[in-house]
Every structure is written in C-alpha cells, then in structure tokens.
Amino acid sequence: MTHLFPNYKREPIDLVRGFGNYVEDQTGKEYLDFTSGIGVNSLGHQHPKLIRALEKQMHLIWHTSNLYSSKLQEDVAKKLANNKNYLAFFCNSGTEANEAAIKLARKATGRSKIISFQQSFHGRTYGALSATGQEALHEGFAPILPDFQYVPFNEIGPLKKLVDQDTAAVMIELIQGEGGVLPAEVSFVQQVAELCKEQGTLLIVDEIQTGIGRTGNLYAYEGYGIEPDIFTLAKALGNGIPVGAMLGKKELKDAFGPGSHGTTFGGNKLALRVAVAVLDIINDPNFLDKVKQKGDYALKSLSSLKDSSDKVLDVRGQGLMIGVQLKDQDTLNATVTNLQKKGLLVLKAGNNTLRLLPPLTIEQDELEKGIGMIKVELLDNK
Numbered sequence: 001m002t003h004l005f006p007n008y009k010r011e012p013i014d015l016v017r018g019f020g021n022y023v024e025d026q027t028g029k030e031y032l033d034f035t036s037g038i039g040v041n042s043l044g045h046q047h048p049k050l051i052r053a054l055e056k057q058m059h060l061i062w063h064t065s066n067l068y069s070s071k072l073q074e075d076v077a078k079k080l081a082n083n084k085n086y087l088a089f090f091c092n093s094g095t096e097a098n099e100a101a102i103k104l105a106r107k108a109t110g111r112s113k114i115i116s117f118q119q120s121f122h123g124r125t126y127g128a129l130s131a132t133g134q135e136a137l138h139e140g141f142a143p144i145l146p147d148f149q150y151v152p153f154n155e156i157g158p159l160k161k162l163v164d165q166d167t168a169a170v171m172i173e174l175i176q177g178e179g180g181v182l183p184a185e186v187s188f189v190q191q192v193a194e195l196c197k198e199q200g201t202l203l204i205v206d207e208i209q210t211g212i213g214r215t216g217n218l219y220a221y222e223g224y225g226i227e228p229d230i231f232t233l234a235k236a237l238g239n240g241i242p243v244g245a246m247l248g249k250k251e252l253k254d255a256f257g258p259g260s261h262g263t264t265f266g267g268n269k270l271a272l273r274v275a276v277a278v279l280d281i282i283n284d285p286n287f288l289d290k291v292k293q294k295g296d297y298a299l300k301s302l303s304s305l306k307d308s309s310d311k312v313l314d315v316r317g318q319g320l321m322i323g324v325q326l327k328d329q330d331t332l333n334a335t336v337t338n339l340q341k342k343g344l345l346v347l348k349a350g351n352n353t354l355r356l357l358p359p360l361t362i363e364q365d366e367l368e369k370g371i372g373m374i375k376v377e378l379l380d381n382k
C-alpha cells in the first residue's frame with residue numbers, strides 16, 4: 001500500500017546512504033552513482049567541507065526572513081555573478097527560478113511574448129510549464145499561460161519569424177537536458193543573442209542543469225561567447241539542500257523593486273551556507289579543468305560505441321553531461337535496469353537517450369569502471 005501519488009515511476013530501490021560517488025540501498029547493495037540525483041549532488045555524497053559548512057550554520061541560525069539584510073546572500077550573489085554585471089534573487093527550486101525570470105522579463109520589457117524551444121524543459125509550475133516545449137507535459141493542465149510559443153531548436157529561421165517588438169524574452173537551455181542531452185550549436189546561439197539585441201528582447205538562459213561546473217565551465221554560456229540578460233540556477237547549487245537563483249543584469253533592477261516578487265524560504269541560511277562551500281570548490285580553474293578532462297575522456301571512450309554497437313545511434317554532450325542515444329525505448333529501459341542490477345545508476349532522457357550526470361568529483365578509475373559497464377552492456381548483442 002502506498003500513501004504517495006503515483007506521479008513518479010519509481011524504481012523499487014530506496015537509497016538510504018551515500019558516500020563519495022557511491023550510494024547504498026535499503027538492502028546494503030552499493031551503486032556507483034552516475035546520476036547525482038539528476039545533476040544535484042555534483043560534489044558527491046557526504047563531502048566533508050559541505051558537512052562542516054552545514055554543521056557550522058546549524059549552530060548559528062537556520063532561517064531569517066527577507067525582511068532583514070543578509071551578508072550571506074550578498075556573498076553568494078557576488079560569487080554567482082563571477083565578476084560580471086549581475087544581481088541575484090534567491091528561491092528554492094529550478095521552476096521558481098524560471099518563474100522569477102519570466103516575471104522579470106515581462107515586467108522589465110512591458111511585453112508579454114515568451115519564445116522557447118521544442119523539447120525544452122523549464123519546470124512544472126504554470127509559468128515554467130508554459131515555457132516547456134513538450135505537449136505531453138501540458139496535457140490535462142489547460143489553460144497554460146497565454147503568449148508562449150515554441151520553435152525548433154538549432155534553427156534560426158523560425159525564431160527570426162516570431163521575435164518582434166512584442167517579445168519579452170527568448171528562453172533557452174544550451175544543452176537540452178530532459179530533452180535528450182541535445183547541445184545548441186555555437187553559431188545558432190550567437191545568432192539568437194544578436195536577434196534578441198536587435199529587438200530589445202531579453203535572452204534567458206536556463207542553466208539549472210548545465211550550470212555550476214557541469215559542462216567544465218562555471219556556466220555553459222561561457223563556452224558560447226554570449227552573456228545572457230537573465231540566467232537561472234538550482235540543482236547543483238546546494239548539492240542537495242534545496243536552493244535556486246535567478247541572475248539578471250543590473251540594468252533590470254528597477255523592474256524588481258520592493259514588494260514586486262518574493263518567497264519566504266528564498267536565500268535560506270542553511271542552503272546558502274552550503275552554496276558558498278559548493279562554489280568555493282567548483283569555481284576553481286583546477287577543478288573545472290579536471291571536469292573538462294574527465295568529460296573529454298568519457299565522451300571519447302563512449303563515442304567508439306557509435307561504430308561498435310548497433311544499439312547506439314549517437315554519443316554527445318559536454319563536460320560531465322553526456323547522452324548516449326539508443327535505438328529505441330525498450331533498449332533504453334533494459335539498459336538502465338541491467339546496469340542498476342550490476343551496480344551502476346544512470347538516467348533516462350528524451351529521444352531514447354541514456355543520460356550520464358556523474359558527480360563532478362568522480363575519480364578517473366570510477367569513471368572508467370562505469371563506462372566499462374555501459375560498454376559491456378551495449379556491446380552485448382544477445
């Protein structure tokens with residue numbers, strides 16, 4: 001008997017403990033973790049520096065309201081701006097960060113149209129859901145918000161036709177995560193940024209999955225030679241303590257004046273104390289270089305499957321965000337189940353894609369071990 005809504009299709013294992021890049025289920029079985037709780041535990045489980053940070057804050061104060069100043073929020077905001085011209089708003093999840101982005105874009109421009117991309121994923125609350133370009137996720141929830149439109153990803157033509165002086169924002173994931181680990185092309189993104197500039201439209205980059213070091217840069221946008229007007233963060237920012245953030249250019253500040261937007265828990269002291277420690281570890285050139293190196297190794301190693309396995313159609317990604325597109329849904333389901341039995345946790349994404357989001361702290365030997373298991377599984381043509 002379950003007391004839970006059946007809105008998730010759950011595996012029968014219950015992960016009750018994690019250590020480093022491994023997790024353990026209720027029976028004591030160990031798994032190498034190539035999921036990081038869907039890109040959340042980027043520093044693995046029980047990282048000693050994060051435990052120390054959380055413990056220290058636990059004995060000071062847990063929560064204040066946003067009626068009071070917060071040096072901690074200032075510190076995290078400064079770290080997130082990373083020497084650029086951004087202000088931060090803190091919330092508790094990815095979808096809330098995108099709600100803030102959509103509200104800020106509409107208010108700052110006085111325009112209503114928001115354009116996003118087919119197969120995109122931006123969250124489940126009404127604004128973020130309305131920006132999500134997947135009809136299946138809208139089903140039964142009508143009416144979604146007006147003035148949201150979707151265009152094909154990586155094609156500038158259809159976007160050009162829609163963006164005009166009524167367009168508040170274009171919203172994009174630089175690597176579509178849930179959609180199937182689909183990277184946006186550099187020239188496409190640069191044209192999108194240019195088009196937005198011409199029309200006075202704001203460019204919102206959803207970095208909820210790609211941000212905080214996942215691609216080997218602090219933010220994926222750094223690899224595209226653009227600077228978004230607004231970008232959003234959540235998942236890895238608190239390494240498992242819920243926290244989200246919306247960053248926007250300083251010029252937008254008047255649209256979010258006192259009382260315009262807010263949330264009780266946003267900027268919670270436990271979450272932000274952990275965020276400081278997360279950013280101090282990840283936003284370090286040596287750490288990010290290692291993510292790039294491990295990512296390059298993984299992508300290269302898995303790419304050989306394109307020729308050697310008839311189950312594999314494509315291998316793509318950046319840093320430690322990697323997709324292995326398989327030939328059909330049954331193959332994907334069987335692969336995930338078999339790997340789980342053998343002690344490796346992996347994720348699914350759209351387009352029959354096996355998605356790998358290991359902790360950024362994964363060791364080279366652990367990476368080789370996991371990739372070895374995936375290769376054996378996909379080369380097995382039984």
Ligand SMILES: *Cc1c(COP(=O)(O)O)cnc(C)c1O
Nearest residue numbers: 093094095121122123177208209
């Ligand atoms: C996970 C995700 C979200 C939603 O975040 P929640 O914290 O689940 O609300 C939004 N956008 C992208 C790109 C994501 O990967």
